[in-house]
Amino acid sequence: MQIFQGMNIALRALHENKLRTFLTLLGNIVGTMSVIAVVSLIGGIDDYVKEKVAGEGSNVFTIERFNFFEAITDLDAFLEAIARNPRIKLSDVEYMRERIPSASYVAAAASSDAQVSYRDEWVDRISIRGRSEEYPMIEDAPLFLGRHISRLEDQKSVSVAVLGWEVYTRLFPRGDPLGTRIKIGRKHFTVTGVVEDLGTVLGESKNRFVYIPVNTFLKTYGARTSIEIKVKAADITLLDQAVDEATMAMRIRHGLRPMEDDDFAIVTSENLISLWEKISTSIFNALIFIVSIALVVGGVVLMNVMLVSVTERTKEVGLRKALGARKANIIWQFIVESVTLSLIGGIIGILTGFSIAAIISIVSPLPYVVAPWSIAAGLIVTFIIGIVFGTYPASKAANLDPVVALHSE
Amino acid sequence: MLIKVRDVKKIYEVGIQKIEAVAGIDLEIDRNEYVAIMGPSGSGKSTFMNLLGCLDTPSAGDYWLNGKEVSNLSDDELARIRNREIGFVFQTFNLLPRATAAQNVELPLIYGGISADERRDRAAEVLESVGLTDRAKHRPNELSGGQRQRVAIARAMVNRPSIILADEPTGNLDSKTGIEIMSLFDTIHAAGNTIVMVTHEEHIADYAKRVIRLLDGKIEEDIRTD
Ligand SMILES: Nc1ncnc2c1ncn2[C@@H]1O[C@H](COP(=O)(O)OP(=O)(O)OP(=O)(O)O)[C@@H](O)[C@H]1O
Ligand SMILES: [Mg+2]
Numbered sequence: 001m002q003i004f005q006g007m008n009i010a011l012r013a014l015h016e017n018k019l020r021t022f023l024t025l026l027g028n029i030v031g032t033m034s035v036i037a038v039v040s041l042i043g044g045i046d047d048y049v050k051e052k053v054a055g056e057g058s059n060v061f062t063i064e065r066f067n068f069f070e071a072i073t074d075l076d077a078f079l080e081a082i083a084r085n086p087r088i089k090l091s092d093v094e095y096m097r098e099r100i101p102s103a104s105y106v107a108a109a110a111s112s113d114a115q116v117s118y119r120d121e122w123v124d125r126i127s128i129r130g131r132s133e134e135y136p137m138i139e140d141a142p143l144f145l146g147r148h149i150s151r152l153e154d155q156k157s158v159s160v161a162v163l164g165w166e167v168y169t170r171l172f173p174r175g176d177p178l179g180t181r182i183k184i185g186r187k188h189f190t191v192t193g194v195v196e197d198l199g200t201v202l203g204e205s206k207n208r209f210v211y212i213p214v215n216t217f218l219k220t221y222g223a224r225t226s227i228e229i230k231v232k233a234a235d236i237t238l239l240d241q242a243v244d245e246a247t248m249a250m251r252i253r254h255g256l257r258p259m260e261d262d263d264f265a266i267v268t269s270e271n272l273i274s275l276w277e278k279i280s281t282s283i284f285n286a287l288i289f290i291v292s293i294a295l296v297v298g299g300v301v302l303m304n305v306m307l308v309s310v311t312e313r314t315k316e317v318g319l320r321k322a323l324g325a326r327k328a329n330i331i332w333q334f335i336v337e338s339v340t341l342s343l344i345g346g347i348i349g350i351l352t353g354f355s356i357a358a359i360i361s362i363v364s365p366l367p368y369v370v371a372p373w374s375i376a377a378g379l380i381v382t383f384i385i386g387i388v389f390g391t392y393p394a395s396k397a398a399n400l401d402p403v404v405a406l407h408s409e
Numbered sequence: 410m411l412i413k414v415r416d417v418k419k420i421y422e423v424g425i426q427k428i429e430a431v432a433g434i435d436l437e438i439d440r441n442e443y444v445a446i447m448g449p450s451g452s453g454k455s456t457f458m459n460l461l462g463c464l465d466t467p468s469a470g471d472y473w474l475n476g477k478e479v480s481n482l483s484d485d486e487l488a489r490i491r492n493r494e495i496g497f498v499f500q501t502f503n504l505l506p507r508a509t510a511a512q513n514v515e516l517p518l519i520y521g522g523i524s525a526d527e528r529r530d531r532a533a534e535v536l537e538s539v540g541l542t543d544r545a546k547h548r549p550n551e552l553s554g555g556q557r558q559r560v561a562i563a564r565a566m567v568n569r570p571s572i573i574l575a576d577e578p579t580g581n582l583d584s585k586t587g588i589e590i591m592s593l594f595d596t597i598h599a600a601g602n603t604i605v606m607v608t609h610e611e612h613i614a615d616y617a618k619r620v621i622r623l624l625d626g627k628i629e630e631d632i633r634t635d
Contacts, residue, residue, distance in 0.1 A: 403464050
């Protein structure tokens with residue numbers, strides 16, 4: 001009965017002064033809203049990263065000039081690496097091929113984005129993948145039509161291309177593409193093959209690419225482009241050993257002395273995941289900090305409004321005491337009111353948070369997931385805020401002298 | 410004896426000044442008495458009523474209500490006594506503006522821990538006894554002053570208290586409505602209830618069976634009129 005009464009008073013206050021209530025609850029709304037939005041998006045990206053990395057095959061790693069994730073986790077180290085680390089060249093790939101006994105394949109890879117066209121049809125922002133001939137063994141690229149790029153074609157920098165499914169279906173809605181000349185940017189390429197439909201991962205197509213020989217890629221996009229070395233360990237149990245061998249070989253190749261740091265980066269799927277985890281943890285920490293501030297501010301505002309409410313109802317408190325209300329009754333009444341208000345803020349925040357996450361995932365490729373714990377956390381936290389910041393006004397009301405309170409105006 | 414007061418004082422300290430609002434009162438009131446307390450403004454009538462109503466504790470002296478010493482109880486114990494033993498009627502009615510007449514009347518029962526069903530029955534019963542059955546669902550702003558005071562009297566009666574305390578119950582009413590309220594008090598008294606009432610007006614005091622006059626916090630005169 002008393003719970004409903006308190007909730008009723010809170011709901012009536014909300015109804016009678018929507019703007020004031022909204023402003024009162026802004027802290028709670030912003031707090032829970034940002035938790036929900038960020039948690040949903042991070043959760044989505046989390047799935048995405050794991051799915052994507054797992055898709056590559058966990059016994060594949062890459063040797064790169066620098067690790068772009070470092071730009072987020074350790075900006076200084078990243079900037080230093082940009083200044084210091086030498087380009088990785090095709091000759092490095094040749095060198096490495098001989099020196100990683102635990103690897104079954106070592107391949108060169110370089111990527112860029114371009115428009116791909118055929119007659120009047122075109123597709124924009126297609127990933128152009130320059131590869132040495134080992135790529136079908138390392139990457140997931142089963143053929144639908146034709147054949148893959150040959151070693152000779154790579155050595156001779158022939159302009160041939162293997163199309164991803166989306167490029168194929170968009171440029172050749174009907175008819176056989178094999179042997180046809182398409183354009184990548186302004187350069188002509190002969191189609192030798194088409195890769196099967198690889199589907200989508202969390203809403204993003206995996207079919208928007210074209211493979212070309214890496215030598216051709218470098219001729220087209222400039223020989224000074226840094227490339228990546230993709231290494232496939234012979235077996236998942238040999239991954240660590242292969243990483244060690246690759247590290248040693250790269251250090252010797254670059255003439256590093258024992259005390260010097262690596263001047264290249266090795267990215268395994270495992271450390272991609274752990275890097276992402278580091279990043280998401282630091283986003284979480286920043287979030288918790290911001291949200292705590294929003295919630296404390298929200299709590300203080302709520303407390304103020306409750307104090308005003310107590311003052312406005314001093315006479316009512318006096319009357320209730322005269323009629324037999326004990327301290328606990330009065331405390332209960334005001335706590336229920338402040339918890340109800342606080343929870344309303346939390347619920348509004350949760351709903352807007354999900355809406356924001358949903359809108360972001362509609363207008364961007366970022367996926368989102370609804371984490372039930374984040375809803376529970378939002379409700380529990382706003383519940384606690386209602387209790388914590390409602391206690392002082394409530395006890396102030398409970399300790400009013402009934403005679404004085406009754407005669408207040 | 411329902412009420413027994415021995416040398417009770419209430420002293421207010423304002424700065425260095427001490428005000429003896431109640432300056433030593435001895436008084437006994439029996440069950441089913443009907444007492445009017447009179448006296449000039451500032452003579453301590455309201456202060457004494459607050460002590461009788463357990464809204465306040467005396468600075469000195471003893472007070473037995475219904476055989477129980479109540480001068481040194483904790484706030485919560487006093488709240489319990491107020492809930493069980495005392496029904497207040499105020500000059501300004503003091504109804505909750507957003508609650509209906511019936512909800513206002515139920516309020517003391519809520520703090521008495523009475524079940525919802527019984528609350529509804531008893532509220533309906535006392536509203537009927539003050540002649541307001543057809544106004545049960547009205548809010549105070551939909552009622553006249555006299556009707557509001559009748560709701561307040563119903564609220565004071567609903568817990569079947571030992572004593573009804575009314576501080577200038579007709580002070581905010583015109584004289585005709587005041588007389589209606591006084592005849593309601595007569596009925597309540599006739600039903601066996603004990604009433605203590607503060608008033609300025611002699612013709613209102615005439616309804617009581619005993620008149621106590623205060624002056625400077627002391628009893629100046631105590632006469633039975635029946
Ligand atoms: N809380 C208080 N602090 C200090 N002095 C007080 C307080 N309450 C009452 N007094 C003083 O005590 C005295 C008695 O006041 P009280 O209100 O009991 O008078 P009253 O007889 O009810 O007067 P009225 O007829 O005007 O209502 C007055 O002098 C008043 O100023
Ligand atoms: Mg008075």
